[in-house]
Amino acid sequence: MTKRSTSKPASAAPTRRLSQELVIDAALAHIDRSGPHGLTMRSLAQDLGVEAMALYRYVHGKEDLLEGVVNRLMGDLTAELDEELAEHWQGFLQMFAHRVRRIAIEHPKAFPLVATRHPAAPWLRPPLRSVEVVETLLSTLVQQGFSDQQAVTTYRLFSSFLLGQLLLESSVRGADTGPVEEPLDEGDATIPHADGELTLDDAPEVLRLRPLLSEDRSDEEFEISLEALLDRLDRELSQ
Amino acid sequence: MTKRSTSKPASAAPTRRLSQELVIDAALAHIDRSGPHGLTMRSLAQDLGVEAMALYRYVHGKEDLLEGVVNRLMGDLTAELDEELAEHWQGFLQMFAHRVRRIAIEHPKAFPLVATRHPAAPWLRPPLRSVEVVETLLSTLVQQGFSDQQAVTTYRLFSSFLLGQLLLESSVRGADTGPVEEPLDEGDATIPHADGELTLDDAPEVLRLRPLLSEDRSDEEFEISLEALLDRLDRELSQ
């Protein structure tokens, strides 16, 4: 109604009763299409066909809302784990990794939040942010013969791996799924800032390898790297 | 002068002439102590003993300023590389990795910006965000016998590794170097939100391993993981 043109995909007021779950879901949906930057209390409210202040019945504030969103995202990570796979730590970790990756892929714009948002406890490393998840992971590992130290280290290695890989991946996916973010102005000053099409003169190698560079190998790369990590763990375990 | 109490460490107006460099440096310093969230055009201006709008002579806007900051951070990555080390790709990558790590450690609060801020080109993966850096990296690799594909993959693996490792590391370091961020209120609603001291009942394993978990092994872990990555690359190279 105002003048924003940035995608208000109808659904003006389909629901007649709010709830925290509903709010958070709407928030996630909104982020999915316009990025975290595009999420505003008012715009979200409008999505729900309601006034901004109404949201405050269900969330403490924006910060809290975002917290809710990442919980929503990473929440059902421990849900219904396949007992079969969980029997060997390799399969277990693999399954876990793929679950997280699926989330990152389904919500490329939202996933970075998981990384940014600092966790409740310093030893809760993104993207495995809930005590529940860490608990199942650690207990499973220890239960399968990992020493305490090994379990913890594995947890650390595993999370760095996931974070690095998926953050990067979701960043590129999030970009081409509609870079609705910051159109911003043109014009320049004395700033070295990003040129319209990037100066890759005197960068012959980059120029030459450009097709290779823009290729999307994320699937195989993830698989391979994960495999490498597991191998490495396996080696360190038996040694 | 207003009423902010959040650390204005003197230095009211030591300089009589502004410059883009100066502005960006001040911004970085400000972020270093209060986090990106605490950086405000007005507060930054005040640090420089000047009015907010003055900054716009040197930066296009806040977004641009942040861009400048990350460039400043990652800028001199290619400066004066040790020819000795660059003779073997292993030493080369190692040196690179340590340089980046040093930056992440010296600016824990600022480093996440490097990850968040999306790069000019999609194939420019954080934290190696400048064409220059990527150019030297790629050319060095190719020049030492890497195939094109191998060079590119190495670049990818290397950046994921750095990003995951250092983002996590800087996040914990940034936290205990003064969590000036979002003190926010107390009180609750129907929200699952982080309890004051986190409920780790029914998380016996986490509870038990807590000392292990909060231990800081980042130094060795980085070294070891880097080593592992290099080994893996070496293996894939010869095979």
Added chain:
DNA sequence: GCCGTCGGTTTACAACGTAAACCACAGTAG
């Protein structure tokens, strides 16, 4: 002397997060 241009300030505004007061209704108690 006058005149741009450069560096900074003043003023202004729209958009944001959110506190506080307000209102409309639905149950329920009497």
Added chain:
DNA sequence: CTACTGTGGTTTACGTTGTAAACCGACGGC
């Protein structure tokens, strides 16, 4: 049936943000 109270939502309001636009003083060249 009426009065009371809590619950869900709106209105109004305020402070803080980023930034556009107009303004202004000093200073160097003609």
